[in-house]
Amino acid sequence: MFISTSEHGVDAKNRVSVPAGYRAVLRNDPHDAIYLFPHFSGAYLEGGGELFIQQYRADIARLGRYDPLGQVMEVAVLGAARRLDFDSTGRITLPKALIEHAGISGKASFVGCGSRFEIWDAEGQATREVEMRQAAAKMMQDPEQVARLGGGQDLAALVGNSPALSDLLKRGDT
Amino acid sequence: MFISTSEHGVDAKNRVSVPAGYRAVLRNDPHDAIYLFPHFSGAYLEGGGELFIQQYRADIARLGRYDPLGQVMEVAVLGAARRLDFDSTGRITLPKALIEHAGISGKASFVGCGSRFEIWDAEGQATREVEMRQAAAKMMQDPEQVARLGGGQDLAALVGNSPALSDLLKRGDT
DNA sequence: TTGTTTCCCATAAAGTCCCATGATATCCCA
DNA sequence: TGGGATATCATGGGACTTTATGGGAAACAA
Numbered sequence: 001m002f003i004s005t006s007e008h009g010v011d012a013k014n015r016v017s018v019p020a021g022y023r024a025v026l027r028n029d030p031h032d033a034i035y036l037f038p039h040f041s042g043a044y045l046e047g048g049g050e051l052f053i054q055q056y057r058a059d060i061a062r063l064g065r066y067d068p069l070g071q072v073m074e075v076a077v078l079g080a081a082r083r084l085d086f087d088s089t090g091r092i093t094l095p096k097a098l099i100e101h102a103g104i105s106g107k108a109s110f111v112g113c114g115s116r117f118e119i120w121d122a123e124g125q126a127t128r129e130v131e132m133r134q135a136a137a138k139m140m141q142d143p144e145q146v147a148r149l150g151g152g153q154d155l156a157a158l159v160g161n162s163p164a165l166s167d168l169l170k171r172g173d174t
Numbered sequence: 175m176f177i178s179t180s181e182h183g184v185d186a187k188n189r190v191s192v193p194a195g196y197r198a199v200l201r202n203d204p205h206d207a208i209y210l211f212p213h214f215s216g217a218y219l220e221g222g223g224e225l226f227i228q229q230y231r232a233d234i235a236r237l238g239r240y241d242p243l244g245q246v247m248e249v250a251v252l253g254a255a256r257r258l259d260f261d262s263t264g265r266i267t268l269p270k271a272l273i274e275h276a277g278i279s280g281k282a283s284f285v286g287c288g289s290r291f292e293i294w295d296a297e298g299q300a301t302r303e304v305e306m307r308q309a310a311a312k313m314m315q316d317p318e319q320v321a322r323l324g325g326g327q328d329l330a331a332l333v334g335n336s337p338a339l340s341d342l343l344k345r346g347d348t
Numbered sequence: 349t350t351g352t353t354t355c356c357c358a359t360a361a362a363g364t365c366c367c368a369t370g371a372t373a374t375c376c377c378a
Numbered sequence: 379t380g381g382g383a384t385a386t387c388a389t390g391g392g393a394c395t396t397t398a399t400g401g402g403a404a405a406c407a408a
Contacts, residue, residue, distance in 0.1 A: 349408100350407100350408085351406105351407085351408085352405105352406080352407075352408095353404105353405080353406070353407090354403105354404080354405070354406090355402105355403085355404075355405090356401105356402085356403080356404095357400105357401090357402085357403100358399105358400085358401085358402100359398100359399090359400085359401105360397105360398090360399090360400105361396105361397085361398080361399100362395105362396085362397070362398090363394105363395085363396070363397080364393105364394080364395070364396080365392105365393085365394070365395080366391105366392090366393080366394090367390105367391095367392090367393100368389105368390085368391085368392105369388105369389085369390080369391105370387105370388090370389085370390100371386105371387080371388075371389095372385105372386080372387070372388090373384105373385085373386070373387080374383105374384080374385070374386080375382105375383085375384070375385080376381105376382090376383080376384090377380105377381095377382095377383100378379100378380095378381095378382105
């Protein structure tokens with residue numbers, strides 16, 4: 001699971017160290033690499049491992065070849081995505097197009113989001129984090145939102161019913 | 175898996191370099207070649223490897239010999255498709271008919287779509303990409319579309335239940 | 349011949365690998 | 379529990395390899 005936020009410098013060759021904790025998550029993947037794409041809904045990159053990109057692929061494939069939503073997502077996600085391999089010290093080289101989309105200058109901020117992570121320009125990220133915390137607090141005052149979120153009451157049941165999920169949790173590399 | 179978008183010049187001999195990442199996908203194929211055909215629903219080419227063309231073949235075969243749809247697809251896809259071999263530096267030579275169908279002049283844009291890719295004239299592709307990203311952002315604001323897309327909730331369970339899919343992910347050449 | 353296609357070599361730019369170094373974190377033992 | 383030894387991590391720079399692309403020679407067709 002990708003968690004925590006950390007900043008890393010982007011050098012003259014556009015290289016940036018991927019947080020060690022994230023790399024540990026990817027260690028079991030077929031290739032030692034991450035997938036990244038410029039997100040369509042904001043100036044940031046979304047990324048993850050093999051599972052992350054295959055989820056998008058599965059979602060798109062499920063819609064079928066002639067669905068307009070699927071066609072849009074194909075270009076916006078798969079067409080824009082890049083596979084970036086690590087060098088021997090755990091860095092990736094960010095393509096120019098991705099750097100420009102996210103407006104990264106000097107420092108990049110990695111934000112873990114569970115099964116995926118986001119990369120933002122470090123500059124704005126600090127304030128964004130505070131805003132998100134405030135937004136969360138506000139939403140928790142709305143009973144409807146609280147109800148939608150649930151509150152984790154049923155995870156135990158979920159695990160009990162799903163050998164797959166149970167294995168996944170035991171394996172611990174998710 | 176074919177992902178990312180890149181532009182490549184088409185020279186006086188109609189040669190064009192296939193992105194290195196795409197060639198890596200095809201390395202396990204029986205012949206080191208791609209299949210391409212002028213797509214019936216727009217001014218672009220659709221292409222892929224052995225698996226890509228065999229999927230079309232299987233779909234058509236399933237319809238049976240006397241199905242009008244099958245007959246149409248046979249001509250429109252298999253009849254129009256070409257197998258193009260790579261030269262020693264990873265280029266293919268685009269036949270005139272394909273260049274004309276896609277309106278390619280000078281530069282061609284390869285767009286990865288997972289199990290297949292598209293080739294567009296680079297001129298229009300740049301704007302198309304921006305439009306698609308905007309369309310995606312807009313669609314994500316419509317709860318109905320979001321619901322249709324799903325959001326990958328079930329891939330993990332899917333993988334857990336399917337040894338075949340799990341192997342596929344591990345093999346990593348999809 | 350003339351035009352077309354295929355193969356091979358040359359080159360510049362881009363990307364990747366490898367080693368070095370300083371900083372940080374972790375471990376171990378008194 | 380403090381402090382030094384060790385391992386891990388982040389980052390810089392140079393050497394090397396791959397990739398993209400241009401051009402020329404050889405094979406083939408009309």
